[in-house]
Amino acid sequence: MTKPLSEREIVLGILMDVTEHDVYSHIALGNVLAKYQYLDKKERAFITRVAEGTLEHMIEIDYILNQFSKVKVKKMKPVIRNILRSAVYQLKYMDSVPDSAVCNEAVKLAVKKGFGTLKGFVNGVLRNTARNLEQVEYPKEPRAFLSVKYSMPEWILELWLKEYDEDTVEKILADFQKEKPVTIRTNVSRINPEALEERLKSEGVSVKRHPYLPYAYEITGYDYLGDLRSFQEGLFAVQDISSMLVGEIAAPKEGNYIIDVCAAPGGKSIHLADKLNGTGQVKARDLTDYKVHLIRENIDRMQFDHISAEVMDASVLDENSVEKADIVIADLPCSGLGVLGRKTDLKYKTTLEQAEELAEIQKSILDVVWQYVKPGGTFVYSTCTINRAENMDNVHWFLEKHPEFILAPIQEHLCDALKDSVMNQGCLQLLPGVHESDGFFIAKFQRLE
Numbered sequence: 001m002t003k004p005l006s007e008r009e010i011v012l013g014i015l016m017d018v019t020e021h022d023v024y025s026h027i028a029l030g031n032v033l034a035k036y037q038y039l040d041k042k043e044r045a046f047i048t049r050v051a052e053g054t055l056e057h058m059i060e061i062d063y064i065l066n067q068f069s070k071v072k073v074k075k076m077k078p079v080i081r082n083i084l085r086s087a088v089y090q091l092k093y094m095d096s097v098p099d100s101a102v103c104n105e106a107v108k109l110a111v112k113k114g115f116g117t118l119k120g121f122v123n124g125v126l127r128n129t130a131r132n133l134e135q136v137e138y139p140k141e142p143r144a145f146l147s148v149k150y151s152m153p154e155w156i157l158e159l160w161l162k163e164y165d166e167d168t169v170e171k172i173l174a175d176f177q178k179e180k181p182v183t184i185r186t187n188v189s190r191i192n193p194e195a196l197e198e199r200l201k202s203e204g205v206s207v208k209r210h211p212y213l214p215y216a217y218e219i220t221g222y223d224y225l226g227d228l229r230s231f232q233e234g235l236f237a238v239q240d241i242s243s244m245l246v247g248e249i250a251a252p253k254e255g256n257y258i259i260d261v262c263a264a265p266g267g268k269s270i271h272l273a274d275k276l277n278g279t280g281q282v283k284a285r286d287l288t289d290y291k292v293h294l295i296r297e298n299i300d301r302m303q304f305d306h307i308s309a310e311v312m313d314a315s316v317l318d319e320n321s322v323e324k325a326d327i328v329i330a331d332l333p334c335s336g337l338g339v340l341g342r343k344t345d346l347k348y349k350t351t352l353e354q355a356e357e358l359a360e361i362q363k364s365i366l367d368v369v370w371q372y373v374k375p376g377g378t379f380v381y382s383t384c385t386i387n388r389a390e391n392m393d394n395v396h397w398f399l400e401k402h403p404e405f406i407l408a409p410i411q412e413h414l415c416d417a418l419k420d421s422v423m424n425q426g427c428l429q430l431l432p433g434v435h436e437s438d439g440f441f442i443a444k445f446q447r448l449e
């Protein structure tokens with residue numbers, strides 16, 4: 001079968017969608033991989049790597065292009081700009097592709113897209129870049145240097161450099177660019193961790209125990225997760241270790257009634273159901289039918305019956321839940337600055353104003369859902385961000401407004417490697433590159449009797 005489109009043309013389509021039409025990269029990439037079924041595994045891997053890599057390193061790539069092109073990146077025609085970006089990514093990060101092939105393919109693509117008059121320009125810029133790539137000088141000023149080297153917008157660095165020292169910020173940035181194994185949580189109600197390890201190995205998966213929890217593993221070496229029988233049978237869930245720590249820190253007791261107010265797709269709710277050992281009840285809530293459908297799919301796959309999902313807006317008081325819950329989980333919508341490594345283009349799309357707005361949304365939800373906690377009960381607040389305004393600042397704000405709550409000790413629920421990271425008693429800020437996890441924040445409050 002003749003191929004209607006080349007891999008590089010497909011990559012260009014993805015880059016155009018993301019940079020010019022505001023489509024999220026995982027959606028653009030997912031659409032393409034679903035549409036071009038004729039592609040083989042190697043071609044799909046090439047498209048994924050070049051599209052994601054180009055987006056991941058875009059600030060650095062534009063900086064490099066600006067050194068070698070008379071026309072600045074901002075002034076280029078979008079198609080040419082994106083052809084050059086993906087070519088520079090290949091020149092800099094893919095040793096397996098010869099420089100001459102990168103240049104020739106880029107020129108061919110520019111011609112095919114109707115920019116024949118610019119083929120000399122594309123060829124000149126890329127050959128010049130290929131020859132002088134090693135001589136590129138990066139900015140001297142620390143913030144500008146980190147921004148270019150790790151392709152991170154300066155406003156995010158400004159925020160972090162106020163909270164963390166330069167060395168820590170660089171560790172976070174370097175970690176975002178590392179390729180990570182998938183972390184999974186054993187469904188211990190169905191199988192013990194060692195037996196799951198054996199099952200996965202028998203399915204050809206490489207398995208490594210995570211150092212923080214005995215039932216967590218890092219897995220690699222499989223093709224498509226959904227094809228694994230052990231996954232289909234619900235023997236494990238994909239979940240970052242940081243999210244599992246919410247379940248550990250919440251520490252439910254058998255028979256507890258738990259409300260998770262922002263639960264989709266259900267990772268933490270289902271973990272808590274697993275910990276209840278067939279007793280008690282978990283209510284997993286989210287805002288829309290679609291989100292609740294996602295939770296139900298996961299509940300069904302993992303086969304639990306003492307958990308139910310329902311549509312409910314967490315910012316509106318549910319009178320029927322007042323003082324009913326032993327544990328309330330508020331894993332709230334946030335800026336996601338702790339998981340930028342997983343969401344390639346989020347760093348370019350999110351803004352300081354959005355982060356500020358989210359901190360206010362978090363306050364408005366916290367201000368409602370605390371009422372569901374029974375006297376003596378537990379209230380856990382978490383986010384996947386490393387931005388103080390959405391984490392510690394909200395904790396201080398909450399405690400000041402609600403003196404009937406105090407921070408509860410959490411060290412006893414953590415492994416030795418994490419005990420020292422507990423701040424202000426009851427709060428844990430995990431940082432990528434510093435901890436073996438995503439960037440994540442957890443605070444545990446107790447409501448006084």
Ligand SMILES: C[S@@+](CC[C@H](N)C(=O)[O-])C[C@H]1O[C@@H](n2cnc3c(N)ncnc32)[C@H](O)[C@@H]1O
Nearest residue numbers: 262263264265266267268286287313314331333
């Ligand atoms: C961080 S995610 C939750 C992840 C989930 N706890 C898990 O572990 O799988 C935040 C969720 O909050 C939901 N959400 C946002 N605003 C909400 C609201 N007002 N009421 C209920 N859910 C809301 C979003 O739909 C999203 O699914």
